[in-house]
Amino acid sequence: MQTDILLIAETIENELTPLSNELIAFARKLLPNKSGRLLMVIPGQAVQQVAEQAAEIFGIPVLGLEHDGLRYPNPPLLAAGLQPVMEEVSPSFTCLLHSTRGCQLATSLSVKNRASCITAIESISQEKEQTVFKRSLFNGKFVMTLAPQTAQAILTILPGAFSRIGNEEPPPGSGEAEVRKIDARSAGFSPKGLAEMEESDNALEEADVIVSAGRGIGKQENLDLIKNAVSIFSNAAMAGSRTVIDQGWLPYQRQVGETGKTVSPRLYIACGISGAHQHVVGMKNSQWIVAINTDPQAVIFSISDYGIVEDLKTFLPILVEKKKKMFDA
Amino acid sequence: MNILVCIKQVPDLESTLAIDPDAKWILEDDTLKFRINHFDAFALEEAIRIKESFPDVTIDALSVGPARVDDVLKHAISVGVHDGIHILTEEGGYMPPHMTATLIAEYAASKSYDLILAGVMAEDDMLYQVGPMTAALLDIPCATSVIKEQLNPENRTIAVDCEMEGGMTEQVELTLPALLTIQSGINHPRYPSLSNVLRANSQKRILIHTDTAEAPGQREKVLSLALPEKSSKGVMLDGTPEEKAEMLLKIFHEKSFLK
Numbered sequence: 001m002q003t004d005i006l007l008i009a010e011t012i013e014n015e016l017t018p019l020s021n022e023l024i025a026f027a028r029k030l031l032p033n034k035s036g037r038l039l040m041v042i043p044g045q046a047v048q049q050v051a052e053q054a055a056e057i058f059g060i061p062v063l064g065l066e067h068d069g070l071r072y073p074n075p076p077l078l079a080a081g082l083q084p085v086m087e088e089v090s091p092s093f094t095c096l097l098h099s100t101r102g103c104q105l106a107t108s109l110s111v112k113n114r115a116s117c118i119t120a121i122e123s124i125s126q127e128k129e130q131t132v133f134k135r136s137l138f139n140g141k142f143v144m145t146l147a148p149q150t151a152q153a154i155l156t157i158l159p160g161a162f163s164r165i166g167n168e169e170p171p172p173g174s175g176e177a178e179v180r181k182i183d184a185r186s187a188g189f190s191p192k193g194l195a196e197m198e199e200s201d202n203a204l205e206e207a208d209v210i211v212s213a214g215r216g217i218g219k220q221e222n223l224d225l226i227k228n229a230v231s232i233f234s235n236a237a238m239a240g241s242r243t244v245i246d247q248g249w250l251p252y253q254r255q256v257g258e259t260g261k262t263v264s265p266r267l268y269i270a271c272g273i274s275g276a277h278q279h280v281v282g283m284k285n286s287q288w289i290v291a292i293n294t295d296p297q298a299v300i301f302s303i304s305d306y307g308i309v310e311d312l313k314t315f316l317p318i319l320v321e322k323k324k325k326m327f328d329a
Numbered sequence: 330m331n332i333l334v335c336i337k338q339v340p341d342l343e344s345t346l347a348i349d350p351d352a353k354w355i356l357e358d359d360t361l362k363f364r365i366n367h368f369d370a371f372a373l374e375e376a377i378r379i380k381e382s383f384p385d386v387t388i389d390a391l392s393v394g395p396a397r398v399d400d401v402l403k404h405a406i407s408v409g410v411h412d413g414i415h416i417l418t419e420e421g422g423y424m425p426p427h428m429t430a431t432l433i434a435e436y437a438a439s440k441s442y443d444l445i446l447a448g449v450m451a452e453d454d455m456l457y458q459v460g461p462m463t464a465a466l467l468d469i470p471c472a473t474s475v476i477k478e479q480l481n482p483e484n485r486t487i488a489v490d491c492e493m494e495g496g497m498t499e500q501v502e503l504t505l506p507a508l509l510t511i512q513s514g515i516n517h518p519r520y521p522s523l524s525n526v527l528r529a530n531s532q533k534r535i536l537i538h539t540d541t542a543e544a545p546g547q548r549e550k551v552l553s554l555a556l557p558e559k560s561s562k563g564v565m566l567d568g569t570p571e572e573k574a575e576m577l578l579k580i581f582h583e584k585s586f587l588k
């Protein structure tokens with residue numbers, strides 16, 4: 001069974017994670033002549049039903065890999081279970097999601113198969129008959145183009161970059177599902193359980209305006225500047241980037257981003273936030289975005305409707321003062 | 330108990346960054362400032378906390394890079410690391426993950442560390458690869474994005490909380506030797522005292538020369554580094570701070586955001 005593209009989906013408690021269909025969108029772009037063969041692997045504890053559904057919806061063959069240890073993501077166990085499949089189908093491209101677990105799995109597969117490994121891919125193009133991949137560096141200030149130099153390549157796909165499955169033809173191939181039990185062990189790695197952060201604070205979901213603080217606020221006392229800015233709006237709340245939450249200056253419920261909340265207020269004001277992808281995925285769907293940053297190169301400006309190159313420590317007090325003068329008189 | 334912490338020196342992301350003429354990496358001239366990768370500062374702090382909680386722990390810090398990376402090793406010694414190991418490369422620039430991981434794994438294999446800590450990612454190349462790849466090369470268990478750890482030296486295990494996307498964490502137990510990649514927020518890195526800075530200056534680092542031309546082959550070829558395509562949807566406001574504030578307030582008022 002020769003396969004050109006192997007897609008490794010993620011499941012938690014035998015449910016496909018929502019990002020899994022981004023793999024399909026990616027594969028459609030990666031198949032240049034629409035004649036390549038695809039195979040999607042769905043790992044889990046009991047995945048017969050999910051595998052059948054996926055095969056039908058996506059119209060591609062699906063291989064379920066079952067093991068009691070795969071109820072939750074288990075990269076070393078899955079790497080061991082995937083190895084025979086990799087050898088059987090020898091895929092040119094093995095695509096995973098750019099999640100913490102996806103990356104861990106990608107590096108193991110790369111070492112086991114002496115394959116190139118390109119992580120956090122944002123776009124694909126063809127250059128001189130070779131497929132090349134683009135990814136961001138330096139918090140998005142630059143983009144690097146890379147080409148795999150080995151027969152096999154392991155790729156991880158940045159969430160959100162290939163989210164839209166367009167109107168293209170579904171990839172060729174029939175949608176059959178096969179499920180195998182795997183006999184593998186993950187020596188020295190024993191998952192013990194899963195916990196979800198408690199959410200008790202809905203302030204960010206309910207706010208029209210979010211004023212968000214980043215490392216640029218410098219010190220905790222400067223949160224007062226953000227608080228004062230919040231007070232000029234009619235329905236506003238304060239949020240922060242991970243660096244601010246890590247400091248303990250704001251509670252976890254106020255963290256925006258990949259490992260925090262996804263918000264979409266009418267207005268999002270990013271103060272001293274650089275625009276790291278992990279932050280941006282959590283706020284880019286806000287209706288209006290304003291950024292205040294001392295660095296004119298800051299990537300946050302490229303997704304903002306209005307950009308202000310200023311020190312937030314001087315600018316925010318001016319903004320608050322002016323508001324009083326202009327509207328509260 | 331021997332711990333190795335892998336630390337990378339990265340350019341300060343707030344300095345003005347430009348692309349090198351060969352368009353493969355950024356320009357590393359004398360004006361560019363460097364610092365420790367933030368995630369590695371958390372890894373370093375975590376190692377020091379382990380040392381403070383258990384007897385007979387020694388920590389080494391390792392960095393791969395050109396002469397300038399000596400600064401981060403000096404910093405590591407000043408906060409409590411025993412030896413600073415510098416795998417010296419001739420030049421800076423982009424190093425493929427497989428090469429970095431191989432150099433680290435080769436050194437680590439010769440020392441049989443019980444625990445290796447790395448950052449979850451480097452802020453410059455943002456690969457998320459070097460930690461887990463090093464573990465795969467050494468064939469030792471690995472947990473990524475660790476936000477809590479509890480070492481258990483008696484039965485040679487370490488219990489960790491690994492962060493996943495969207496607010497979930499997974500608890501995992503690893504048997505030693507193991508490698509963890511450390512996520513931010515796990516601790517608050519300390520600053521060195523002046524006396525320790527002075528001591529670190531006088532202590533020699535262990536230099537290991539390496540010829541990157543001889544190092545394992547590059548599995549991915551860097552074709553170019555470029556500026557991102559401008560998504561020119563936004564407007565940069567011009568003028569004095571007061572003028573900008575007025576413009577912004579008018580916009581806020583029109584869209585009825587204001588109180």
Ligand SMILES: Cc1cc2nc3c(=O)[nH]c(=O)nc-3n(C[C@H](O)[C@H](O)[C@H](O)COP(=O)(O)OP(=O)(O)OC[C@H]3O[C@@H](n4cnc5c(N)ncnc54)[C@H](O)[C@@H]3O)c2cc1C
Pocket residue numbers: 100139213214215216217240241242243244255256257258259260261271272273274275276277278279282292293294295298310311312313343449450474
């Ligand atoms: C697996 C993983 C998950 C992550 N999840 C998240 C997440 O959910 N949410 C999140 O936010 N991050 C997350 N991060 C972290 C992310 O990569 C960035 O490190 C973080 O978003 C940076 O926060 P920041 O913009 O506040 O700080 P920095 O990137 O340090 O930026 C600070 C900015 O402030 C500007 N500045 C400095 N001084 C001033 C001043 N006086 N006035 C105005 N501007 C100033 C600087 O120019 C700079 O642009 C995650 C990282 C990883 C590896």
Ligand SMILES: Nc1ncnc2c1ncn2[C@@H]1O[C@H](COP(=O)(O)O)[C@@H](O)[C@H]1O
Pocket residue numbers: 335336337338366368369391392393394426429446447448449450451452454455456457458459460
């Ligand atoms: N040149 C290096 N020297 C030492 N450690 C490194 C180096 N490059 C990467 N690392 C480690 O690997 C982690 C992840 O880096 P990366 O895979 O480049 O994102 C970093 O946080 C460091 O702990």
